Amino acid sequence: MKNKISIFWFRRDLRFEDNTGLFHALSSGYKVLPIFIFDEEILSQLPVNDARVSFIYDTLFELDKRLKKEASSLLIKKGNVIDIWQSLLQKYEVASVYFNKDYEPYAIERDLQVQKLLKTKKIKSFSYKDQVIYEEQEIVKKDGKPYTVYTPYKNEWLKRYHLERCVEKDIVLKDRVLNWNSIFPSIETIGFETSDIKVKLFQIDDLHNYHNVRDFPYIDKTSYVSPYLRFGLISIRKMVIHALQVNQTFLNELIWREFFMQILYNFPRVVTENFKTKYNAIVWRNNQDEFQKWCKGETGYPIVDAGMKELNNTGYMHNRVRMIVASFLCKHLLIDWRWGEAYFAQKLLDYELASNNGNWQWAASTGCDAVPYFRIFNPTTQLKRFDSKYDYVKKWLPNLNELSYPKPIVDHKFARIRALDVFKKV
């Protein structure tokens, strides 16, 4: 007779501290088997040296190390998620399954399939809100519909938060994880190799001046917290408590994250479509050659080129520069925001569907609460204003001082008028 266990399924919540689903699993009364599944569907779309897979791998290794102190370990699988669950249920006598919710359309569908399978085997499954403070339709307008404008959403979010306060949950592993041992797989067995591009350590102890420094890419005061939030190494509840104490502007950025998550949840069509359907009529130029130049950072506009070089070399790009390169692609080159979104999705260490999509549609003026179409960034003015001493651009463009720096691939004044024309027409 096998002993009954509970399973906790780690996904994008790679931590022991303040983890809602894990907390409940450990309170289930059964020993808990912690698992992680490398989803073949997702992995198959990534290059073998993907930096995020490396980051996840390293993080799992650390989690496993911690579990080994409790005479336990992390079960790691790779393959089709449903197949893996089927084999798990054959091997173990499972009482209940716990995991934290994911709001992306693909994940919602995948999790539904898993829950269906568990139900046919009469196994209870429990899913929890963990990656946001307010999920799905917790924050809606008086008429019950989701907010599509940021500021009123933020006001309601803050009102709710101050009323409710979100508590953290203390995790106790001892004697509650399954007593077993496994060998941690090498990254090669997962089909990957270690990436040269690394996630930087986050810096959140010095954010009191965030609102004054955040717009200047040469000032290295970025929190670098986004990849940690993306994969759940840090709990959002902890981050919000910290932000409340330290800096309102930083908190606003965390609320933007939740704003776009609820937009994605309530309007999943934004994944492939303009939020504002009237812009479906836009005829993007979609010039392949110009797109390649943008990707490589060869547009002839230093601030655009430096941003793309930073992205290509490090997997990061400063937020101010993200807005500039996005505006340039959509407005100056008139290339479909989906092309830019897909490129960022490949390269960004903090890539997250909801935020990436929301911010690209913002820049392209096709999104909810987007920048008005006639607000077109001037890459020269932006450089003067936010990197007047050329510290940032010089870091990424060593040839900048030479007279041979390439000429802009498109004249600003010309491109601006062309974009206004195209957008005005629809």
Add this chain to the structure above:
DNA sequence: TGAAATGTTGGGGCG
């Protein structure tokens, strides 16, 4: 979480 075009004002040079 713009930028350019257009309008207004006021000081200084100068006949």
Add this chain to the structure above:
DNA sequence: ACGCCCCAACATTTC
């Protein structure tokens, strides 16, 4: 002293 022009600085409107 006065009107006129120029233009910078600022404000408003427009895209």
